[in-house]
Amino acid sequence: MIISRRRFLALAGVVSGTTLIACCSTPDPEVPDVALERWTGGDLPLVAGVSADGRRLVDENGSPLLVLADTVWTMSGVYTAEQLGKYFSERQAQGFNAVQTSALPFHIDGSGNRVDGCIDGQQAFVDGDITRWDEGYWTRLDTLLDEASKRGFSVLLGAMGPLLAYGIGDPAESREFGRMLGDRYGGRPGIIWLFGVDYASSEWDLLDPSLLECLDGLRDAGADQPATVQYHNNSSLSVDNARWGGRVEVQAAYTYAPTYAVVRKGYELAEGPVALVESNFEDENNTAGPDTTSETIRRQVLWTYTSGGAYAAYGRRDVWQSRGDFLDALGSTAVAQLGLIRARVETLDWSAWVPDLAGEVLVDGSGEDVRSGSQLDGTADMLESDFATCAATPDRSQVVVYLPTARPVRLDLGDSEVHAVWWDPTTGAESGVRPDDSGWFEPPEGRHSDDATDWLLVVDRVAAG
Missing domain, CATH: 3.20.20.80 (Glycosidases)
Known part of the structure; x- marks a missing residue:
């Protein structure tokens, strides 16, 4: 044993x-x-x-x-x-x-x-x-x-x-x-x-x-x-x-x-x-x-x-x-x-980065914070929660969101122009993305060979002028 x-x-x-x-x-x-x-x-x-x-x-x-x-x-x-x-x-x-x-x-x-x-x-x-x-x-x-x-x-x-x-x-x-x-x-x-x-x-x-x-x-x-x-x-x-x-x-x-x-x-x-x-x-x-x-x-x-x-x-x-x-x-x-x-x-x-504990930056699409599941003590396994975590610099010049499952998310970034990418943690590949007028970011379709659906969204504010 x-x-x-x-x-x-x-x-x-x-x-x-x-x-x-x-x-x-x-x-x-x-x-x-x-x-x-x-x-x-x-x-x-x-x-x-x-x-x-x-x-x-x-x-x-x-x-x-x-x-x-x-x-x-x-x-x-x-x-x-x-x-x-x-x-x-x-x-x-x-x-x-x-x-x-x-x-x-x-x-x-x-x-x-x-x-x-x-x-x-x-x-x-x-x-x-x-x-x-x-x-x-x-x-x-x-x-x-x-x-x-x-x-x-x-x-x-x-x-x-x-x-x-x-x-x-x-x-x-x-x-x-x-x-x-x-x-x-x-x-x-x-x-x-x-x-x-x-x-x-x-x-x-x-x-x-x-x-x-x-x-x-x-x-x-x-x-x-x-x-x-x-x-x-x-x-x-x-x-x-x-x-x-x-x-x-x-x-x-x-x-x-x-x-x-x-x-x-x-x-x-x-x-x-x-x-x-x-x-x-x-x-x-x-x-x-x-x-x-x-x-x-x-x-x-x-x-x-x-x-x-x-x-x-x-x-x-x-x-x-x-x-x-x-x-x-x-x-x-x-x-x-x-x-x-x-x-x-x-x-x-x-x-x-400061974690967005109050949900003031990631305002929609965070998913469910699952705490109970199939483990011996009744808690959830890593694969049993789809909760998205968000962190940002204090001035929100950079925001990152980790999504364990692919879905649209909405961020409160004010009126800033931004440069954003979806980054694939299985291959290192990334895809550019622009938010819609309401601040929603849509992940790309199609993924890597292991059928995973997790993404890291990286959003940087573009300096004016």
Whole structure:
């Protein structure tokens, strides 16, 4: 039986930092190559903090950074130096710029069970003591972080986890462990410290004291990188546990339901940039809803970016578990389309977008905000809602609308002359469009080979004169 991400990742720590160039998997012939020069050049930006308004992640120069992360929880326990190079090279070319992985090593055995330590037996600690580090393992983690930053990958790095497996719970030791982490890694750009991961509310009282002491130890050592915490419960945000309020700089969103709901909620709470750290994975379904498809993956990422989110993560079972021919599993139609999406969004004024939460810009055609559906907890799957999300710059000089299903929409743009296109997230093709006299935009007929009907509408105001 394949072990569930939920239980096996109890309290796992994660890092974001990947950059890639195609080298291992076969590209999808129907999707254009997105290996752009800006993704493979030198001096690639890394996450270094949070913008002054608390809405975006920024690099060392203070410039906003749009994050597309891959999920490889087992990387530190499995990958050789050669495999790290291949992985980051390919993912860079595919358009990713972050990776999520555990700071403490584990791997999945042939029966689908989690095994603590590296796949070759290397352990992180001497005799299980978190304050006595085995240098052999931590040198490996250094190499992972070096390869990530070299390719322009930020790393969502779990500070403490999987702690239950190590029997860790003493707050004083946890603070010292955090200080040791901060001494070693506090000066590195490109790290977002992650606490929790599938961290159930039933465990908060037991483990919060140790986790928060670890965070304090990081800060004692001068580690000022952003931090966040992820829970186990569906459709959660970091602020759901009051103990973490004001302690983390990034809001981790976790949901298997349509992503716009939790991301928009996080944006309204204004407690830091919203990062979608987990939603549906390819080749995996934890909720008994419809199978995860390429359209599922597109929806959860485009809904995130147009709902105020600054960070969206992707995952695939064989890749996050590092099982089988995992480097050959890096390519898929969904992956290629995610590269197209990041490339297109980065051409737009995305860092200035404000989600249209009140429906003042998208005034007709938004569709139904479906919240209930076929999943085990009664919530809707990504494919069971057709709700359109809209974002705009404060002056409405640019408006974007993501429609999961094709239909006319009406925008309130005043009397402005506009240039507008329908952009196809499956191929990158676009079609010009003009609104009618009432502000309605009609999508083109005919679509791509997979019969998807989602579109991104991009509307720019044309300057007078």
